[in-house]
Amino acid sequence: METTSTTQVDPAKIMQVGTGFFATKTLLTAVNMGLFTLLGQGQHSGEDIKEKLGLHPRSLYDFLDALVALGFLNRTGIKKTSVYSNAADSDLFLDKNKPSYMGGILEMANNRLYPFWNNLEVGLKTGLPQNETKNNGKSPFDAIYADPARLREFIRAMTGVQMGNFIAFGKQFDFSNYKTLCDIGGSGGILSAQVVINNPHMECTTFDLPAVSPIAQENMDVMGLGEKVKVAAGDFFTDDFPKADVITMGNILHDWGTANKKMLIKKAYDALPKGGAFVVIENIIDAGRKKNAFGLLMSLNMLIETPEGYDFSISDFEELTKEVGFGQISIMPLTGPTSAALAIK
Incomplete structure (x- = not known):
């Protein structure tokens, strides 16, 4: 039987x-x-x-x-x-x-994101953001950038969240064939700082909006890196990227839709020499879209927060970068759900 x-x-x-x-x-x-x-x-x-x-x-x-x-x-x-x-x-x-x-990001989650996520179903059915912009209000970033104190607090919060990943990247990435790096949307300059701390031969530029420059410069001066890290002001939508051997973006691409992703990737390609590296540090979703739950949930958060933004898989990254001419693609795990996706020109 x-x-x-x-x-x-x-x-x-x-x-x-x-x-x-x-x-x-x-x-x-x-x-x-x-x-x-x-x-x-x-x-x-x-x-x-x-x-x-x-x-x-x-x-x-x-x-x-x-x-x-x-x-x-x-x-x-x-x-x-x-x-x-x-x-x-x-x-x-x-x-x-x-x-x-690193509680700044949790304070924001409590004070802003928690109630917005109650409208996830509406967002899924309409494809529209569910934050302050829903009622024709200004983007929270408008208010943040208009207030120096809030901007400083916001940058400190974002830096705290990514600190472990920036340290891991500075230690793990092989910079032996490179001399210069430009971090696009570099915020307080901490990624650049960790690169030069762990790779003294590197010269870095941190590139962000003019309102951010004084904060980044202050951070670099306090850390004694004022001569190793250049602070450059500009708008990554309207300005060309500074030329460098390595172009990095930390939690930048996921804010935008496909067209803007391609535009930013093309600008990175144009700023790099042959053999140069484009590095994106984000919660890269696994190719099978089954393992990185946090990356998938963060993509839902982009629905809540942005008109077109989404997180992406390593397969998506390969498709986007190869379309503009990049060749070799790889991924480097950092901390937790975060990885560095790499594309070589």
């Missing part, structure tokens, strides 16, 4: 993802309230936290202990005897008083 084994189907993944916003909002709220910054000063009792953050006693320990269970806090004691401290990653990356702080 033939027997068959049955596999128990488990709904745990469905529940974990379906209610994932519980954990997301708990973490974002803790960041927004400055909990990890408070605990960066030293451990505190639950009662201390309640008083300093102005919390109601009803759900105080549920909130704090959920963060313990999620791995963001450590705790000794329980409830009224509890004392809380930051986990190692929370302490390094979520304390505003540390230069490694």
Whole structure:
């Protein structure tokens, strides 16, 4: 008699993802309230936290202990005897008083993106952004660039998110055959800085809008790299790219539709010598579109945030770059879901 084994189907993944916003909002709220910054000063009792953050006693320990269970806090004691401290990653990356702080992107996620994602279904049915522009408001970038303080905060947040990838790129990429690099949309100049720190023979240019230049220059001067990294002002839509052996773009291409992607890639091609390298640092989606969930979700975020932007696979990158004349294509994993896609002229 033939027997068959049955596999128990488990709904745990469905529940974990379906209610994932519980954990997301708990973490974002803790960041927004400055909990990890408070605990960066030293451990505190639950009662201390309640008083300093102005919390109601009803759900105080549920909130704090959920963060313990999620791995963001450590705790000794329980409830009224509890004392809380930051986990190692929370302490390094979520304390505003540390230069490694990357909570700016989480603050933006809490204050802007979280409510916009409630309209994902509308975006999927209309193909239209669901952010401030939905009600004929200005793009959030207009407001950011008009306010120097907000611009500085935004650049610091974006830099924090990419710091690990820029360091990895500066260490892993083989610069032995190159002398110059230009980072298009270089923001605070940190990619260029990491390249010259790890490759002293390189000379780099960080290229971004005029409003960004003073911030980039300040960063380079503080790091003692003012003579190694040139800060250049311009608009990558209207200006030619500075000539260089390597052209990089970090989280630039995914903001734009196919036509603008091709235009920017063509400008990079024109700025490179034969044998030059075009490098795109993004959450490159795997060719089979099955593994890099974050890259695919980030592409949905581009639907929420932009008129035509989307993230792309390494196959898409190969098609776009070869169309303008690039030859050899490869990919270099960096940190987490992020990779450097490479095209050689």
